Amino acid sequence: MSRLGVRQFLKYAARYAKVSSYFRSPGDGRVRPQIPAVVFLRVLLAARLLREVSFLGAEELVKSPARRTMGVRITFGDDALEYFTERLSVDRLREATVGVVRKAKRNKAFQDSRWIGLAFDGSGVGRSQDKRCEGCRPVRNKKKEIIGYHHKMVMVSVVGTGLSLPMDAEPYGPGDSEYAAGQRLLLRSVKNLGVRFADYAVVDGEFATAPFLHAAGDARLKVVARLKENLPELHEAAQRRFASKPPDRKFRDDRDWVEIWDADDFDPWETLRWGTVRVIRYRQHKPDDSVVEAYWLTDWSKSEAGSQAVYHMAKSRWEIENQGFNDGKNRYGLEHICHHHPNSLLINWLIIALTLTLERLYRNRYLHRGNHTALEAVTLVRLLWMSLGKPIDSS
Numbered sequence: 001m002s003r004l005g006v007r008q009f010l011k012y013a014a015r016y017a018k019v020s021s022y023f024r025s026p027g028d029g030r031v032r033p034q035i036p037a038v039v040f041l042r043v044l045l046a047a048r049l050l051r052e053v054s055f056l057g058a059e060e061l062v063k064s065p066a067r068r069t070m071g072v073r074i075t076f077g078d079d080a081l082e083y084f085t086e087r088l089s090v091d092r093l094r095e096a097t098v099g100v101v102r103k104a105k106r107n108k109a110f111q112d113s114r115w116i117g118l119a120f121d122g123s124g125v126g127r128s129q130d131k132r133c134e135g136c137r138p139v140r141n142k143k144k145e146i147i148g149y150h151h152k153m154v155m156v157s158v159v160g161t162g163l164s165l166p167m168d169a170e171p172y173g174p175g176d177s178e179y180a181a182g183q184r185l186l187l188r189s190v191k192n193l194g195v196r197f198a199d200y201a202v203v204d205g206e207f208a209t210a211p212f213l214h215a216a217g218d219a220r221l222k223v224v225a226r227l228k229e230n231l232p233e234l235h236e237a238a239q240r241r242f243a244s245k246p247p248d249r250k251f252r253d254d255r256d257w258v259e260i261w262d263a264d265d266f267d268p269w270e271t272l273r274w275g276t277v278r279v280i281r282y283r284q285h286k287p288d289d290s291v292v293e294a295y296w297l298t299d300w301s302k303s304e305a306g307s308q309a310v311y312h313m314a315k316s317r318w319e320i321e322n323q324g325f326n327d328g329k330n331r332y333g334l335e336h337i338c339h340h341h342p343n344s345l346l347i348n349w350l351i352i353a354l355t356l357t358l359e360r361l362y363r364n365r366y367l368h369r370g371n372h373t374a375l376e377a378v379t380l381v382r383l384l385w386m387s388l389g390k391p392i393d394s395s
């Protein structure tokens, strides 16, 4: 039989022990539930997989003949999803997604990569005109006037392996910060994944502060962090040093030429407990003659990871932007507010992370076996929509 279809995807998902146990007991907070939680969860996953971004879209799927391909016999309205997601446990959902990622590693999904990275990054999601919940943060214009509200969160994704798997998200409301949320997420990720699951954390400049770097070190993760003006002394020292000498290495990265400078004896800033800091600077020459330049700091020693390896780890940070936030927002409705309630919002973000992770494993590993070519995400979603109209076989 075909391995491709919404029903087959849900079956595939349930082959992960953590997903099937999640379906059985997801931490349903409803008092006297009439519709089993698993029904809602199947519909939420299927709707996201099909890129239906609203609860109304999910309701329409449920009220259509597609219901049967999702293995659902009952219909319900979007208000039932609102009530359900307001009360659903976020921790159980997080554990399910982490369970999928851990199982993927045991199944050797990352075996072609020497190092596994975790990228952390923050973003604004879910805009609204008015303040509607305690998580709403004001959005201000240049004159500091409030022009609306949105929600902020830090997301973590497995990167650097050829498979970007978004795994968890941590919101931060007014009075909280990206940086504090990033540390909570780092600690939880390592606790849930287990020490030594990943080799390094990769972050943008705003996380390059002593407490975050120390927290990563305590969790036995090396760090590769963008070096910007927020660390002026180190940034200027690196600029001065590298300006006067030729690059240490040149290599090709696809169609680009990369020059790289690498020195591991910079002084740490006052609060950083590292002995020395290693800084790399790269200049990436594009075929159109444009040049991208960036500085990064790391605690990898040169003998552990060479210049080119650190360069690729630094570049893996883009995966959380492109395959995390951009994909999530443009295709899977990460921006959309299904129901304006803090828990419901977070459940939605986490459902998107779980769906993206399962979709990528399903498409790039499960369907792409033997001599089957890998499907593009857009092709898969088209085939999935078409599969909704087909009669169901009994296998």
Ligand SMILES: [Zn+2]
Binding pocket: 131, 132, 133, 134, 135, 136, 137, 151, 340
């Ligand atoms: Zn809100």
